[in-house]
Amino acid sequence: MTSNEDNPPITPFLRSFTLVETLVLVFAGFGLFLFPKATLSIWPWQMAPFNTRFLGAIYLGAMVPVGLMFFLGRWSPTRPVLRAIFTFTFIVLIVSLLTSRQFDFKFLPTWGWFALYLSLPISAGYHLWLYRSMPTSHLNPVPGNWGFILKSTSLIICLYGLGLIVLPGTFSSLFPWKLDVFHSQLYSATFITGGVMMFTISKHATPAEFIATGLTEATFGVFAILGLFIVDADVHKINWAASNTLLWLGSIAILAVLGIALVVAGARQIPQKK
Secondary structure, rough: OOOOOOOEEOOOOHHHHHHHHHHHHHHHHHHHHHHHHHHOOOHHHHHHHHHHHHHHHHHHHHHHHHHHHHOEEEHHHHHHHHHHHHHHHHHHHHHHHHOOOHHOOOOOHHHHHHHHHHHHHHEEEEEEEEHOOOOOOEEEOOOOOHHHHHHHHHHHHHHHHHHHHOOHHHHHHHHOOOOOHHHHHHHHHHHHHHHHHHHHOOEOOOOOHHHHHHHHHHHHHHHHHHHHHHHHHHHHOOOOHHHHHHHHHHHHHHHHHHHHHEEEEHHHHOOOOO
């Protein structure tokens, strides 16, 4: 079992800040997914039903590892989660600034959005620098087959995320519904962040880091697919036989299955109490 000496606690400030972030993710994730009409009334911009549920799935996927980071309060599993927080929030901040016309600055939640996405990457970036010399003796070598899977998947989804930023019209055509430039670039953060988490644990990792990464991908994947079915049951706009729809469903399902496999692999690495 990883000792507390090898796996030191995170700072009280970071843990408190993570609690706030967890509560925000709970509100945003469950709000957008389960109560979209009520949540959209205080959201910084207007969204169509498919984007609402998909963004809810993104936040639900983020809620799990961030909540785990708060609950455990130690460098593992904070190591990949903190990198994910910085990556996601920094990309969202840049996209929001470059597409600020999307926002109504007379609407108070808009200022809350920018305050949140300015403070989060600053906090995460500072703590990544603070913990740059953290011990690595508690990290286990990752088996070669898992290393290959994680690195190759990381590369693919990072490249796809970059494509959503650089060529949003082309790469967003994979989605079963039409995306505008803003949402294409916003969603790039999800794929790049997932890639960063996977690459972080691709060489050395603890069981908790495997589980945190797996729960992220599994939760996002399950809710993303579920959201598509829920919305289309009402609006009937998805062409289920279209090649892009089938490819999108297959890709998200693979991420979900990979996430479940990571959780199982991580759980098997935890020593059993005698």
